[in-house]
Amino acid sequence: MKAISVKNLTYSYDEHHIAIDDISFDIMQGSYVSIIGPNGSGKSTLAKLIDGLISSNKGEIKIFDTTLDRKNVNKLRQRIGIVFQNPDNQFISSTVEDDIAFGLENQNVDPALMKDIVLEYAKKVKMSDYLDKEPSNLSGGQKQRVAIAGVLALNRDIIIFDEATSMLDPKGREDIRNLIKQLRKSNPNLTMLSITHDIEEAYLSDYVIILNKGKIVKQGNHDEIFSNLDELKSLGFETPFFATIKEKLQKRGYDLKNINNIEELINKLCQLM
Amino acid sequence: MDSISFGRYVNYDSFIHRLDARNKILLLIALMIMIFMPFSTWSTSLIFSLLYFIILMILMGVSHCSFKSFFKGILSMWFLLLFLIIMFIFIPNPSLSSVPLYTFNESYTIYWDGIYQAAYIFLRLILMMSLTLILTSTTKPLDLTYALEWYMYPLNIINFPSHTIAMMISIALRFIPTILDEAKRIMKAQESRGVDFSRGGLFKKVKAIISLIIPLFVSAFDRSQQLSDAMEARGYDPNSKRSRYRKLKFHLKDLISALIILPIVAFIMYLSIAQNDLDIIYTLFKVEVGF
Ligand SMILES: Nc1ncnc2c1ncn2[C@@H]1O[C@H](COP(=O)(O)OP(=O)(O)OP(=O)(O)O)[C@@H](O)[C@H]1O
Ligand SMILES: [Mg+2]
Numbered sequence: 001m002k003a004i005s006v007k008n009l010t011y012s013y014d015e016h017h018i019a020i021d022d023i024s025f026d027i028m029q030g031s032y033v034s035i036i037g038p039n040g041s042g043k044s045t046l047a048k049l050i051d052g053l054i055s056s057n058k059g060e061i062k063i064f065d066t067t068l069d070r071k072n073v074n075k076l077r078q079r080i081g082i083v084f085q086n087p088d089n090q091f092i093s094s095t096v097e098d099d100i101a102f103g104l105e106n107q108n109v110d111p112a113l114m115k116d117i118v119l120e121y122a123k124k125v126k127m128s129d130y131l132d133k134e135p136s137n138l139s140g141g142q143k144q145r146v147a148i149a150g151v152l153a154l155n156r157d158i159i160i161f162d163e164a165t166s167m168l169d170p171k172g173r174e175d176i177r178n179l180i181k182q183l184r185k186s187n188p189n190l191t192m193l194s195i196t197h198d199i200e201e202a203y204l205s206d207y208v209i210i211l212n213k214g215k216i217v218k219q220g221n222h223d224e225i226f227s228n229l230d231e232l233k234s235l236g237f238e239t240p241f242f243a244t245i246k247e248k249l250q251k252r253g254y255d256l257k258n259i260n261n262i263e264e265l266i267n268k269l270c271q272l273m
Numbered sequence: 274m275d276s277i278s279f280g281r282y283v284n285y286d287s288f289i290h291r292l293d294a295r296n297k298i299l300l301l302i303a304l305m306i307m308i309f310m311p312f313s314t315w316s317t318s319l320i321f322s323l324l325y326f327i328i329l330m331i332l333m334g335v336s337h338c339s340f341k342s343f344f345k346g347i348l349s350m351w352f353l354l355l356f357l358i359i360m361f362i363f364i365p366n367p368s369l370s371s372v373p374l375y376t377f378n379e380s381y382t383i384y385w386d387g388i389y390q391a392a393y394i395f396l397r398l399i400l401m402m403s404l405t406l407i408l409t410s411t412t413k414p415l416d417l418t419y420a421l422e423w424y425m426y427p428l429n430i431i432n433f434p435s436h437t438i439a440m441m442i443s444i445a446l447r448f449i450p451t452i453l454d455e456a457k458r459i460m461k462a463q464e465s466r467g468v469d470f471s472r473g474g475l476f477k478k479v480k481a482i483i484s485l486i487i488p489l490f491v492s493a494f495d496r497s498q499q500l501s502d503a504m505e506a507r508g509y510d511p512n513s514k515r516s517r518y519r520k521l522k523f524h525l526k527d528l529i530s531a532l533i534i535l536p537i538v539a540f541i542m543y544l545s546i547a548q549n550d551l552d553i554i555y556t557l558f559k560v561e562v563g564f
Pocket of ligand 2: 045162
């Protein structure tokens, strides 16, 4: 089933400038998709369009086969969770626990259950020691973890991360990556859409969409995108560490067809030596 | 900027912290009324005010309010104090039958009454300040807004948007520190570009302030857009039913504190209204102080 289907979508904030230019793609339920692209390429705009925060009359967006329109936007939005770029401007309540609870309150969740849910997700993002802290006493990365917890707690079918880990340190990113892995394992139907500048993060996804100036310059599944590193480089991206090594070794004549991660690569190299 | 720290919530667990916010608002209003009950003898009014002052100082100590920010707050009112003194001392109220203090040129008289009155008004102001300080230092802003919303609830009958107003207040409270931080950052950035916020004539000052205000407003509008996106994305709809994470709870201690304070307030109101010419010093010590 298609979780998100976008057809010929076009959007502009003002007449002179097209932010999204005739974009089409499909995202299958349960997949993990990355959107990469330089600053101003329209990634955040696309995320807002999908969540119905802004709407376009050119093109079509379908969420689980239902066309998004003015009337059903509130209903469809309940299936999508989105973590935005700026952690300060999505911290709505005045303490960590209240902020994680904000979305639950909107869903009219029983207050008796709320405390446990809040604690559970605060623990997942390692913020359970800060429950009564105010945003002004938190670092950017900590605020971002709170935003992530607030969205994950809603248990949505589609989760969009708009550079949600950009403020985190490498360890923090690793934590969130593992958390996503774990969530996807426990719920194989969870669809992840991750907007990122981190090519290593994009490397973990099943499908990659590359945006530039509002247009899709390339899209394809993991292998299609990462088997041609020169093209990736020519589009202005760095290349993932593992893919780079693998490619260089292959160019030297090593057969590494079924090697998919660093451990397997090391094992293989040890065998060969 | 530091004066903003006046009234910030103090994270401490005192008896007053644990009272229900709604109860605290009720008691605050009752105590404010009490503070404003006048007596016709100055000595009595002043003695009562001093008594309130001592009690409130003790309460401030108990609830770990910041005395430093309290005194800073009072000091920042020096202009008001000066104004009051001038008002009441040099423009005496002729209807008062009052003892003269000093006469200039045998034509213009200053009366003791003016001084009492200025002192009384200033004392009341300080009392009001310490009362509000106790409330805001011991109550989380969110609890305060919930309590306000609770009090506004009956107004829903006339379609008064009590929830929206409470939400607006809580977001404003949430963003005050953030926007202050931003203002500091912009000031630093502008200073590094040669804008001087502390010196220069009026024109220069106005220009400097404009260089602060405009970016501040631009970013505030940007923030509000992003915030409303974030709220919508998490399913916020002011018109639909929401549950509450934080529940205000009226405990036994709330009942007890209300049962102690409200009768005292009532008694003082009775004294003020029915026994308005009460002279507390004469009643207690049989000494005539004469004011
Ligand atoms: N609220 C707005 N009003 C007008 N133009 C906007 C607005 N938001 C974005 N734009 C413009 O739309 C284009 C796409 O912006 P968008 O924020 O979607 O880019 P992005 O890919 O998310 O960039 P970044 O990597 O910096 O987050 C940019 O040219 C930007 O200037
Ligand atoms: Mg963006």
